[in-house]
Amino acid sequence: MINELKWTAPFQVYIDGKPITVQFETQRQKTTLETEPTAITKRPTTTYVSGAVVAPMPGRIVSIKGKKGDRVEEGDILLVLEAMKMENEITAPRKGTIKDIPVKEGASVNRGDPLIIID
Incomplete structure (x- = not known):
C-alpha cells in the first residue's frame, strides 16, 4: 500500500x-x-533455584573463592567469571552460608545459570 x-x-x-x-x-x-x-522459536528457560547467585552473562568460571559451608557477607567475592576476555568478580548479594556450588572451575555457563547457592 x-x-x-x-x-x-x-x-x-x-x-x-x-x-x-x-x-x-x-x-x-x-x-x-x-x-x-x-x-x-522459544528461548531456553532457566530453572529458578532459591538462594541462587546466577551468571549475569555467558562465560567461563576462572576461580571459585569459597566452599560449601563457608559463611559469606554481602559483597564478598564468590567467584571469578571470564566473559569476552574480561574477568568479572561475582559477589554475594547478601550474607549467608554457601549451601551448594553447582559449577566447577573451567566450566562454561550461560546467562542465568546458578553459580552458588546461599542459604
Whole structure:
C-alpha cells in the first residue's frame, strides 16, 4: 500500500538584505510492507533455584573463592567469571552460608545459570 502525502517546507532567504519567504511543494511517499509471520522459536528457560547467585552473562568460571559451608557477607567475592576476555568478580548479594556450588572451575555457563547457592 502506498500513500502519497504532500509536504511543504517554508523558509526565509535574504536578497539584497530583504527577507523573502520561499516555499517548495514536494511529495513524500509512505510505504507499508506486509509480510507473512515467520516461525517463532522459544528461548531456553532457566530453572529458578532459591538462594541462587546466577551468571549475569555467558562465560567461563576462572576461580571459585569459597566452599560449601563457608559463611559469606554481602559483597564478598564468590567467584571469578571470564566473559569476552574480561574477568568479572561475582559477589554475594547478601550474607549467608554457601549451601551448594553447582559449577566447577573451567566450566562454561550461560546467562542465568546458578553459580552458588546461599542459604
